[in-house]
Every structure is written in structure tokens, then in C-alpha cells.
Amino acid sequence: MRIDGHTEVYGLIGKPVGHTVSPALHDAFARVCGRSLVYVPFQVDGDLGAAVKGAYELNIRGLNVTVPYKSRVIPFLSDIDEEAHLLGAVNTLVRIPGGYKGYNTDLAGLKKAVHADGIKLSGRPVMIIGAGGAARAASFAAAKESPSVLIIVNRTPAKARLLAEEVRKAFPGLKTAEGSLEDAGGLISGSGGHAAVFQCTSAGLYPETGECPVSDPEVFRGTEYGFDLIYNPEETLFMKRVRQSGGMARNGLAMLLYQGAASFELWTGEKIGDEALEEAMRTLSRAVQA
Numbered sequence: 652m653r654i655d656g657h658t659e660v661y662g663l664i665g666k667p668v669g670h671t672v673s674p675a676l677h678d679a680f681a682r683v684c685g686r687s688l689v690y691v692p693f694q695v696d697g698d699l700g701a702a703v704k705g706a707y708e709l710n711i712r713g714l715n716v717t718v719p720y721k722s723r724v725i726p727f728l729s730d731i732d733e734e735a736h737l738l739g740a741v742n743t744l745v746r747i748p749g750g751y752k753g754y755n756t757d758l759a760g761l762k763k764a765v766h767a768d769g770i771k772l773s774g775r776p777v778m779i780i781g782a783g784g785a786a787r788a789a790s791f792a793a794a795k796e797s798p799s800v801l802i803i804v805n806r807t808p809a810k811a812r813l814l815a816e817e818v819r820k821a822f823p824g825l826k827t828a829e830g831s832l833e834d835a836g837g838l839i840s841g842s843g844g845h846a847a848v849f850q851c852t853s854a855g856l857y858p859e860t861g862e863c864p865v866s867d868p869e870v871f872r873g874t875e876y877g878f879d880l881i882y883n884p885e886e887t888l889f890m891k892r893v894r895q896s897g898g899m900a901r902n903g904l905a906m907l908l909y910q911g912a913a914s915f916e917l918w919t920g921e922k923i924g925d926e927a928l929e930e931a932m933r934t935l936s937r938a939v940q941a
């Protein structure tokens with residue numbers, strides 16, 4: 652692609668950003684849509700507010716936001732989408748007059764990835780492992796689908812309790828349970844089977860590939876669907892355990908694809924069709940393997 656005076660600049664802010672595969676993803680979307688567009692990772696070490704203001708002044712059309720700024724960036728926005736406000740986290744900034752509006756496409760990305768697998772969460776037990784930013788998105792995405800019970804377990808159980816309280820507040824009447832990682836087996840075995848489990852911690856992420864947040868493999872007996880938000884390695888220990896117990900297991904690459912497509916659509920107004928998604932998925936897989 653030739654960069655000229657009309658090239659649109661998008662980017663990612665976070666710390667660190669060296670590992671990101673998002674440039675390859677947005678490059679693929681830009682190619683398919685025939686747009687002159689660059690997507691640049693920017694590591695923000697110091698003043699986040701100054702970085703957002705500077706991006707606006709430099710006419711940067713849109714940004715993704717990653718760890719550790721998904722919540723911290725909110726005070727520096729001109730507006731925020733209702734769902735992102737409810738989640739308390741944004742991953743996409745869209746340029747509007749005077750500043751940026753924050754959105755969260757993680758939730759929609761996860762939902763689309765699960766639906767693409769033909770899985771419905773309504774009426775079945777759903778367990779969320781973790782209580783950080785990704786677990787928040789997964790919990791709200793699951794809660795919207797009316798599971799029979801939403802179980803949240805975390806290494807720090809107090810955070811699981813807080814998250815469960817917030818979900819209950821947003822979805823009154825939803826049955827929830829929460830506890831420590833050690834409670835996972837007891838909570839899931841009493842929940843009626845056919846469970847969907849979302850692994851939302853960083854345990855098992857490359858290079859610590861020997862880790863699984865739940866150490867007892869028996870916990871996953873009865874798990875019909877296991878979704879690990881990690882996409883590197885391609886198969887995590889969590890996924891192996893779900894498969895060994897007879898369940899279907901997926902990694903987080905499709906979620907990454909769909910959240911990226913949703914960001915791209917918000918920024919450009921383009922519609923990313925199935926062919927573009929397939930092409931971008933191939934590009935993403937190559938980028939992760941590299």
C-alpha cells in the first residue's frame with residue numbers, strides 16, 4: 652500500500668503493545684475494502700490523557716485500547732456508548748467532533764464467535780473463570796443470553812463476588828454463584844450439566860503454556876463447550892482438558908477477529924463481509940504463528 656497525504660491513521664494504545672497482531676488484521680480489512688489506511692501500535696508510558704488529546708490533534712481517526720487502559724481511558728473521552736458504560740471498559744475510540752466516543756467491541760466479538768460455533772447460552776449453566784476486564788465482557792455477554800445460572804470463579808474470590816454483584820444489578824433475576832478457583836468443581840457439578848465455560852484469565856498464555864487456572868481436570872467433565880479467550884498458543888491446557896472430557900473447545904482468535912471487524916466498521920462505516928472475514932482470519936492465524 653502507498654502512503655500519501657490522504658492515508659487514514661488508526662492505532663492501538665496500551666502497554667505493552669509489542670505482541671499485538673491487530674495491525675495485520677486491520678491491514679487485511681483495509682486491503683479488502685480498498686482503503687489507504689495504516690494501523691499503528693502506540694505504547695503509552697506516561698500521560699494517557701495527553702496521548703488521547705495528542706491523537707485527536709494529529710487527526711488519528713480511531714484507536715483501539717488494550718491493557719492496562721480499557722477503564723482508565725474513560726475520563727478522557729467526549730462520549731461513551733451505553734454498553735461500554737455498563738461494562739466500565741472501552742476497547743475502541745471513534746473520532747467525533749471535539750474528541751473520541753468510547754465503545755466496547757469485545758462483548759460483541761465474543762458473542763459472534765460463540766454464535767458462529769452454533770452455541771446458545773440461554774438455559775444452560777455458564778461458568779466464567781476470571782474476574783478481570785475480559786471476564787467482565789464475557790459475564791455481561793453471557794448474562795444477556797439468560798443462562799440457567801452464571802458462575803464466576805477467580806483466583807481472588809472477592810473480585811468474583813464484586814463482578815457477580817454488578818451483573819446481578821444489571822440483570823435482576825439472573826441466578827448467579829461465585830467463588831474461588833477451588834470452588835469451580837463443586838459449583839459446576841451441581842448446575843445441571845451441558846455447561847459452557849469461558850476461560851478469561853491470562854493463565855496458559857504463551858510462554859506459560861503449561862498453566863491452567865483450574866488444576867483439577869475432573870472439573871470439566873460435563874462441559875459441553877469450552878472457550879479460552881487466549882489465542883496463543885492455538886490449543887491451551889484448558890482446551891485440552893475440555894476436549895479430553897468430550898467437550899468442544901475453541902481459542903480466542905475468532906473473538907479477536909470479530910471485535911476487530913466491529914471496530915473497523917465503527918471507524919469506517921464499511922461492512923465487513925464473510926469473504927473479508929475469512930481472508931482476515933487466515934492473515935491472523937499466520938500472524939499468531941509467526
Ligand code: NAP
Nearest residue numbers: 781782783784785806807851852853854864880903906907
Ligand atoms: P486482567 O484484567 O489483567 O485480568 C486477569 C485475570 O486473570 C484476573 O482474573 C486474574 O486473577 C487472572 N489470573 C492472572 N494470572 C493467573 C494465574 N496464574 N492463575 C489464575 N488466574 C490468573 O486481564 P484481561 O484483560 O481480563 O485479559 C485476560 C486474558 O484474556 C488475556 O490472556 C488476554 O489476552 C485475553 N483476551 C483476549 C481477547 C480476545 O479477543 N481473544 C480479548 C481480551 C482479552 P486475579 O483477579 O486474582 O488477579
